[in-house]
Amino acid sequence: MAFKSGLSSNHFNKAGRGAKGVLTGSGLAVFLAFSGATSTVPQMVTAQSYAFQRIEIEGTQRIEAATILSYLGIAQGESVSAAQLNDGYQRLVGSGLFEDVQILPRGNTLVVKVREYPTINVVSVEGNRKVKDDVFAPLLKSQPRRVYNPADAELDVQTITELYQAQGRLAAKVTPKIIRRANNRVDVVFEVVEGKNVEVERLSFVGNRVFSDSRLRRVLETKQAGILRALIRADTYAPERIEFDKKVLQDFYQSRGYIDFKTTGVTSEFSRERDAFFITFKVQEGQQFRFGKITASSEVNGLDANDFGSVHKLRSGVVYSPALMENAIARMERLAIRKGQDFVRVEPRVTRNERARTLDVDLVLVRGPRIIVERIDIEGNATTLDRVVRNQFRVVEGDPFNPREIREAAERVRALGYFSNSNVEAREGSAPDQVVIDVDLEEAPTGSLSFGGAYSLENGFGLNLAFKERNFLGRGQFISASFQGSSDTSSFSFKFAEPNFLDRDLELGFEVYYQETEFANSFYNTQSLAFRPSIAFPINEYTRLGLRVFGDGAEITDVDPDSSQVLKDEAARGQQIGAGIGFTLSYDTRRTGLDPNRGYLLQFDGDVGGVGSDYEYVRATALAQAQTKVWNDQVTLTATVEGGIIEGLDGGTSRITDRFRLGPSKLRGFSTNGLGPRDLTAGNEDTLGGNKFAVARLEAQFPIGLPEEYGITGGVFADAGTLWGLDNTLGGTIDDSAYLRSSIGASIFWDTPIGPLRFNFSHALAKEDYDEENSFALTISAQF
Incomplete structure (x- = not known):
């Protein structure tokens, strides 16, 4: 009597289940096969044994006979029982090498017939439209030129199904099939019915x-x-x-x-x-708690808690936040390090006051364990250099281990934006008092090619083209090149920045800029260029200082005959190129401040320029901006105050290319060059810009009742400002007084899959008769 395990010719899922069902009765089948050849009394067969003088192997192609005999476990001439024969059969089937196994007794010969699993010729996934073949290819266990295995095919079905389920296609069905080819080869096909997203x-x-x-x-x-x-x-x-x-x-x-x-x-x-x-x-939700009494104490000899009292910056009455607590602890621990205490930790001991709903916090300085960083292992950064990642750590090999500092470094690594996944963990090193920091990374695309457009009533449509790379050559450097063009303006800029010059928190950069205008809201053309190397570094947690040198120049051409004599005189001075130096001092709490719902930006810029030209000047601008969220964080309020002044140093006069000009980016509701000192005696009534400006902007952004998933919110704004002051008023015929302008308006913000859209609708409230308004503007940008 023969016993076999079979495989369906076109459906290996069912085949695997069928083979398993046959094997459950294999012991009895083998037993009856041999008992039928030797005895007619079933109850006495179990006591019998068998011996075969020869074992013949049939059907092998790639697998050696010795391999089959090793699985069978029966030697020639050896006395075996029916159970041993069944065990040998089970081992052959369980080896996963054979599609079909038969054991046939022929007198003193035991014939073992096998049919090997075929070799895979092609593996394909059919019916997949939402997930590409190259996504499946590295995940499938069934691969061309390997031996086909039903168990691997079952796992592949599960893998494909899970990929679709991860995309929300829970109804996806995967049907596996094999197509037999010549020379014991098969094509493995996974037929997919994707179904709809759930x-x-x-x-x-x-x-x-x-x-x-x-x-x-x-x-x-x-x-x-x-x-x-x-x-x-x-x-x-x-x-x-x-x-x-x-x-x-x-x-x-x-x-x-x-x-x-x-x-x-x-x-x-x-x-x-x-x-x-x-x-x-x-x-x-529970109840909202605020900070109550804040104290600092020390359990470390040599450290006075009074020195740390003003460092933590926690204040009673402020809404409690874990981020505030973490920042306070980090400040105190950094101060302890500066005092030469490397293993000091701050332990917050919190006492709840349920009635007042406050948390009394005692920040206790304690002696932590003496653990040293043995090494930092970085893996997964195929492009990004190790030093770019190491620059985010304030510890190096041999430094004291501080878990909080490692967590902060992990956040800085993630904030780089270079990696789709980053995992930073510490484990015990070669000794109990040493740790190894493992940094596992998965890189993400960091370059982009951007196409964008803009529309306004005054300029019509414009085109933007830009290339950006935030991790140039894996060095963490920023590089960008952009072109902007419209019917009357075209510009090109190139920027480069090295954020960790000399492996320090020192940003080195330079910018090249060129612009041409052709009667852009004016009656003259201009050409402007600039080259600005710079360096910037932090002064403290929130304050940063940037220093720069620059060379810039401009030329005014093609002034209309009806234009102001001021512009004609400035054009007659020809091309002017000069050099200068400047600085930027900023105080910014928007990202790292104590309150996650509030942020402040203070910035002051100063330049001395025009050295080598006919007009040497000093220019200063200042900006103050505050943002907060109210009404349970649903409304974002932003207030901005901005101003600037330019003064000549050598008795010269400024040109239109030097002076400030206000447009819709600073004072909404008015056109570019639409306000400020104007020569009303000229035929074109040219806007001449001003040596001084001041603006204030208030804005609120809020939901407008549409479902949040639409990404549409609304806003209202109110702007006010003025632009004034000229060096040459043509004997007082030009009024350069500081007349106040103001406007109100509404905005619609729409976060679309192709980029953020903003629609501005403005109305001027206070204006001069000659001012030019701009009541609507739309901006759109898209990245690919």
Whole structure:
């Protein structure tokens, strides 16, 4: 009696299950085969044994006979039982080498017939439109020129299915098939029915009282489907996002003082049509806590806690935030290092005051364990140089180990934007008092080619073309080249920056700029150029100083005969090129400040230029900007005050290319060159710019009731400012007084898949009769 294991000719999924079913009865089958040849009394067969003088192997092509005998485990002439024969058969089938196995007794000869699994000729995935072949290729275990294995094919089916499920296509079906070819070869084909994306139809919350559903939706990575569902993948249901969303919800609440917040559950309900999910987060907000009494104490000999009292910058009454606490601890530990105490740690001891809903914090200086950084291992950076990553660490081999500093370094590595995934972990080194820091990276694209456009009523359509690379040659350098053109203006710029010159926090850069205008809201043409090397470095946590030298120049040509005599005189001076030096001092808390909902920017620029030209000058500009979020973070308020002045040093007079000009980027509602001193005696009534300007801008951005996933918000603004002052007023015939202009308007912000859009609708409130208004502007940019 023969016993075999078979494989379906065109469906290896079913074949694997069928073979498994046959094997369950193999012991009995083999037993009956031999008992039928030797005895007719079944109850006595179990006591019998068999011996074969010869073992013949048939059907092998690639596999040696010795290999089959080793799996069979039966020697010639050896006495074996039916159970031993069954065990040998099971080992042959379980080896995964054979498509079919038969054991046939022929007298004193045991014939073992096998059919080897075929060699894979081609592996293909058919029916896939949303996922390309090159995505599947490196993940499949079934590969050309390898032996076909049903178990590997089953795993490949699971791999392909999981890839589609990760994209939200939970209904995707994968059918495996084999096509037999000559010479024991097969083509392995995975037929895919992709199905539709399973979307998040509704994203809701239960238990939230302080923050609305729409505000919390903006926090989550998962989005609910909207009108752009065909383009936005964030509304696709992905189970792995849920845990991440729970974490960002907790961070959101805790950063606003809700220290007891927790997500008590998440329910995902499938729609009746099985094409969408309804996800509900059940949350428990708790009460908001503020900082109460803040103290500092020391348990380390030689360290006076009074020296650290003003360093932490925590204040009573401020809403509690883990980020504030982390910043305070980091400041105190850095001060301890400057005092020569390398292993000092700050341990916050918090006391809750439930009635007042405050947290009393005692920042205790304690002696930490003496652990040294043995080495920093960086892996996965195929392009980025090791030193670019190491520059984000303030520790090197041999320095004291500080877990907080390592976490901050990990955040700096992620903030580079060079890596799609980065993982920084510490493990024990070659000794218990040493650690090894492992940095595992996965690089991401850092270059972009941008095409963009802009539209305004005054200039019509414009074209922007730009190339940017944020990690040039893997050195962490920034390089960009851009071209902007419209009907009356064209410009080219090139920028380069090395952020870690000499492996220090020292940014070295230079910029080349060239622009031509042809009657751009004026009655003359200009050519301008500039070259600016610079260097910048931090002074403290928020303050940065930049120094520069520059050479720049301009030429005014083709002045219209009806234009102002001021412009004609300035054009007659020809091309002027001069050199200068300058600085930029900035104080910026927008990214690293104590309050995540507020940010401030103060910036002052000063230049002395024109050296070598007929007009030497000093120019100064200042900007102050503040931003905050109110109404449960749903409304963003921004206030900006800006001003500037230019004064001659050698008794010369400025030109239109030197003076300030206000346009819609600084004072909305007015055209470029649409306001300021104007020569009303000239036929063209030319705008001449001004030596001084001052503007103030207020803006609010807020939701307008549309679903958050549409990415559309609204805004209102109010601007006010003035531009004044000329060196040459043609004997007082030109009025260069500081007349106040103001405007109000509304904006629509739309975050689209092709880039952010902003629509500005403006109306001038206070203006002079000769001012030129600009009531509408649209900007659009797209990256590929």
